[in-house]
Amino acid sequence: MVLENLRDSLRGTVRKIASAITIDSRLIKDVVRDIQRSLLQADVNVKLVLELSKNIERRALQEKPPAGMSPREHVIRILYEELVRILGTGRDLPIKKQIILMVGLYGQGKTTTCGKLARYFKKKGLRPVLIAGDTHRPAAYDQLKQIAEKAEVPFYGDKESEDAVDVVRRGIENFRRSADVIIVDTAGRHKLEDDLIDEIRRMERAIKADEKILIIDSTIGQQARDQAKAFHEAVGITGIILTKMDGTAKGGGALSAAAEVGAPILFIGTGEHLEDLERFDPKSFVSRLLGMGDVKSLLEKAEEAIREKRAEEAIERIASGRFTLKDMYQQIEMMKGMGPLHKLSELLPFGFAGKIKDADMLKTQEKLNKFRYIMDSMTEEELEHPEIIKGTRIKRIARGAGVDSKDVKELLRYYHMTKSMMKGISSNRKLRRSLMRQLKFT
Numbered sequence: 074m075v076l077e078n079l080r081d082s083l084r085g086t087v088r089k090i091a092s093a094i095t096i097d098s099r100l101i102k103d104v105v106r107d108i109q110r111s112l113l114q115a116d117v118n119v120k121l122v123l124e125l126s127k128n129i130e131r132r133a134l135q136e137k138p139p140a141g142m143s144p145r146e147h148v149i150r151i152l153y154e155e156l157v158r159i160l161g162t163g164r165d166l167p168i169k170k171q172i173i174l175m176v177g178l179y180g181q182g183k184t185t186t187c188g189k190l191a192r193y194f195k196k197k198g199l200r201p202v203l204i205a206g207d208t209h210r211p212a213a214y215d216q217l218k219q220i221a222e223k224a225e226v227p228f229y230g231d232k233e234s235e236d237a238v239d240v241v242r243r244g245i246e247n248f249r250r251s252a253d254v255i256i257v258d259t260a261g262r263h264k265l266e267d268d269l270i271d272e273i274r275r276m277e278r279a280i281k282a283d284e285k286i287l288i289i290d291s292t293i294g295q296q297a298r299d300q301a302k303a304f305h306e307a308v309g310i311t312g313i314i315l316t317k318m319d320g321t322a323k324g325g326g327a328l329s330a331a332a333e334v335g336a337p338i339l340f341i342g343t344g345e346h347l348e349d350l351e352r353f354d355p356k357s358f359v360s361r362l363l364g365m366g367d368v369k370s371l372l373e374k375a376e377e378a379i380r381e382k383r384a385e386e387a388i389e390r391i392a393s394g395r396f397t398l399k400d401m402y403q404q405i406e407m408m409k410g411m412g413p414l415h416k417l418s419e420l421l422p423f424g425f426a427g428k429i430k431d432a433d434m435l436k437t438q439e440k441l442n443k444f445r446y447i448m449d450s451m452t453e454e455e456l457e458h459p460e461i462i463k464g465t466r467i468k469r470i471a472r473g474a475g476v477d478s479k480d481v482k483e484l485l486r487y488y489h490m491t492k493s494m495m496k497g498i499s500s501n502r503k504l505r506r507s508l509m510r511q512l513k514f515t
Contacts, residue, residue: 077324082111083156084364087149096144101133102462108152112463115325116294120161121332128155149280153359154458160328164312164337164485168197168450168473172245172255172280176304177288182316182342184210184213186288187258188220189342189350190314197450198472204244205230206276209238213256217258224347227252238276245280265300277308286312286339289327297330305334315353316342367389396492399456402448405441444484445477450474474501 078139086107093100106127112122129151138147166173173190177183184207191201203221205228207213214230221228241257248255259276262269277285285308304310313331318324318341331338338353372373448456450473455462462470462485471478 075131075370079111079115080362080364082107082114083362086111087152087363088153090145090148090152093145096148097135101130101148104133104148104152105130105368111463112325116329117325118153118329118333121329125155125159128158136166149363150356153363156359156362157355160358161332161335161337163353164339165352165449166284166312166339167452168194169452169469170199170253171283171284172282174257174259174273174277174280174282174308174309175286175288176259176310177261178265178300179210181261181286181288181290183261185220185256185345186314186316186342187217188224189340189347190286191224191226191254191256192347193222193340193350194254195224196475198475199250200226201254201256202229202252202259204248204255206237206240206241206244206257208235208240209260213258213260220347233313237272238279240277242279245359245395265303271493272302273304282308283308284311286314287336288314288316289330291315291318291324291327291341294307294326297327298333301330301336302336305336310334310336312337312339314338314340314342318343331482343397349411397457398448398451398459398488401488401491402445402456405445443474443480444487447471447474447476447481447484459485 086104089107090096090100090104108129109122109126112125132151132155133148135152136147136263138144142150153290160463162495174185175183187203191203194201201224203224204219205214205217207217214232218228218230227248229247231240231243233242234341237260244257245255257276257280259273260269287301287304287310291298293300299311301310313327313336315324315327317330328338330509338355341353343351345347368461400512447470450463450470455466455470462481467478467481471481
């Protein structure tokens with residue numbers, strides 16, 4: 074179980090808040106001490122612990138609860154938000170053609186994670202390959218080759234060469250035309266050494282990697298901080314993958330190391346199999362630590378308190394005429410969080426009218442989900458300027474989303490139909506008020 078001890082401690086804190094007769098300064102200070110103790114025992118960096126606890130105490134004592142939320146619920150919500158904040162916003166690896174440089178010390182699980190990442194991209198419809206850039210450890214070549222065979226992806230290495238930079242350069246040239254994602258394994262050491270850092274730096278300059286991902290073992294505690302800083306200074310880390318999060322590791326050292334260098338955690342490794350790679354989402358991670366059953370209702374209350382504002386902003390954006398695929402994506406996301414789809418059917422760009430059968434509604438929900446997957450495979454430029462999506466872009470997007478080109482074309486048709494429909498909203502005040510009432514469930 075991931076961070077089991079921290080999870081149990083934090084859930085105990087949540088129960089203490091929930092069962093309190095009154096929320097006063099004495100209780101807040103007591104809760105803050107509990108949180109500090111829990112985080113320090115989990116190896117979270119002292120500086121981060123102090124920052125988080127001060128923010129929780131200040132907000133709990135000074136902020137007033139939103140309408141409809143009790144003081145107890147408000148404090149739990151603050152705890153949730155502050156824990157999410159120190160973990161960062163998270164980030165998805167783009168589904169596109171790229172070179173990824175994997176770095177880290179020996180024994181962190183780097184080579185195995187290369188295979189996991191290759192399997193991840195293959196499932197997304199791309200063509201990943203693995204390159205053995207570790208020419209120092211005798212078994213590294215064979216290990217990565219076996220992993221490549223298990224993942225069923227192409228592999229390149231040179232067992233006879235000791236020049237890692239040259240091997241990687243030749244491997245990239247070999248795969249330049251046939252691969253979408255080139256994943257480069259690199260040498261590790263038992264500790265941070267100048268020659269390791271120098272080799273990583275020279276390799277990064279030679280291949281100009283799009284992503285530089287640091288692999289950190291969750292069991293190493295505060296040592297993770299020095300590792301993260303050294304590699305970040307050498308190559309500019311763009312993301313972190315935490316391994317061995319399935320055991321009894323404290324994990325706080327690795328989590329706070331990521332926060333300190335400002336690099337998002339991309340995935341966590343939860344086992345030895347190639348499928349044991351879980352996308353890291355700070356909100357979901359914290360929800361699981363706190364016990365989502367304990368905080369779900371109060372988060373829903375908070376969402377309801379700000380929903381009216383969100384709805385109004387959405388309509389203003391749509392009515393302005395600046396309607397892009399990104400706006401459409403946000404609209405779908407907003408509707409997803411606003412309850413049953415049948416309450417929102419008249420807002421959808423599918424020409425619905427009257428009562429819709431449950432079976433039809435289910436199909437519509439599935440279609441919306443598919444549209445989201447397709448848009449997740451688009452670049453920022455494509456979302457902002459849908460008119461550029463043609464030919465090879467359609468094929469690439471379809472491959473990345475695991476759908477057919479016809480599905481991408483269907484999304485584009487619905488987008489253009491929706492955009493045309495929205496043009497009439499700004500000039501029709503009655504319709505605009507109707508949409509607002511629908512969004513507010515009035």
